[in-house]
Amino acid sequence: MDSALVVGGTRFIGRHLVSDLVENGYDVTIFNRGNHENPFEGDESVRRIEGDRKDDGALRRAKAAAEPDAVFDCVAYQPKDVVSATEIFADVDAYVYISSGAAYGAEEIPKREGVTELCPCSDDQLTDDSSESYGPRKAEGDRVVFDAATRGVNAMSVRPTIVYGPYDYTERLDYWLNRVENYDRVVVPGDGTNIWHRAYVEDVASAMRVVAEEGEAGEAYNVGDRRVLTLEETVRTIADAMGTDVEVVHAGERELAAAGLSPDDFVLYREYPHVLDTNKLAALGWDSTPIEEAMARTVEEHRRSDRDGSEHDPGRDAEESVLSILDTL
Template structure:
């Protein structure tokens, strides 16, 4: 009899890959969603689905009673109240894993460490807010809810991914760059393209969630990100290799960007300061990350096959060409 897993979420991005990871490791999986997105597992066995609103405690209780999951992976808890309810409803599960975020950190430490870097405070107003400004504080408070639940005997843990990329990424942040590489010979990057924003390949996030559920310690948080990080320029080079094309990276100065009326922060995945997370704690559980060349190639090809171009995430091509002209 395979182990049973309930994935809260499970049909879009991180949850979708988590279901695949669990299936590969012989779990019987049930997804809990509102049923508003297309279900890629509609005809897959042994995947079942339960529909309901995760903010409705009784719906979570019905899912628990119907599935009796051994592990619960919560991919879409965006408010600390959601985490508190889930840790209560699933208190008797063998493991509850909350998907937090690297945004929970409130310090410029390099690297960000689970047991040393400060987390955001979260006011009562932020705890129920839906804005991006409160996202980090809300995720941080969810981590504290997990820690308190563990003190009460719940085997609850948190996983903090840095920015996630990979196939089926509906945010299309990385798709902006894969489209540029696929469509144009010259691609603009801010400054020298050495921006270091630590990222997490989505399949690695999925494996981290499973491994933490199986081997993690109650109350602990685990960073997840590429073990071998790489710059924005390197991302473009790897994407070009994965798409079997060539790319000339156009490096820019502040005056080049000013000439086109754009700021470096207008480009997706750019960060003015390195944002890096320590991943040794997770690696100590036996987790490994995918080779960057393979991860980026898979992502680039998937974005092209899925028709994702990320056009709304950065400067349009006309603006980019003005930057190129100024750089020359």
């Protein structure tokens, strides 16, 4: 394969995917509405076609113009989007759909492809666009991929867990980056050992390419860092990447409640561990970036950006109250 069509391609995962494909010799066309700045403007190796992925006619025109060997679907948020794409791109060498670790409906450690139950998706959830229905919709998209494969479509899906890295518009990790950079003491809920598996964005991009090249039709592949960090380890890894020292202060539910907080007020906290098994993807020849290197790149871009994770901020005044309470114990 040497030509690719990326549906999306300018914000976060898609942006890194385009870069990965170009670096690996692909002729790349991106297809999107143009609502966001195109980081590849002026790059002759990346062609852009404007259109709405929900317009089947526009998708067909993009296919005719790009003549792709592989199609990467970064912005399929409703199952009907995947239905259309698997029909329109039925004859390409590979169609890769970005699903999510949120598609899993059972709490197991680790979550495994083909073993761990997926979320059901009700009729109401099929067309919903709320965060509550995100996992069910992604799971139903997976089922569309599986069904398409039975009809001879070379369709596959990748299931990343929480994605982080440069240009992350969700700013989930930026909250912790901001705290470490600006404060000597960082409040971490619980004992710091809670785990929410994450995936470095460049590795998600390479995973999509590897799955297109080496994956099997009708299969899903988990994506996540090969080394899983606890929340406290994450904070300390950030500090190391920033060349600073921080004191990690553990706060239990009682101390947090006294300041009007709960553990769930802290982004990337999860009471029950969320871990994906990535051995199936690794068997295709994929590997993840070492954690320290991934975090160093993330910190470098964070410092150039204006992101601070403030929308996830539980409030520094409340945190200071927690610290005062703990100092008196």
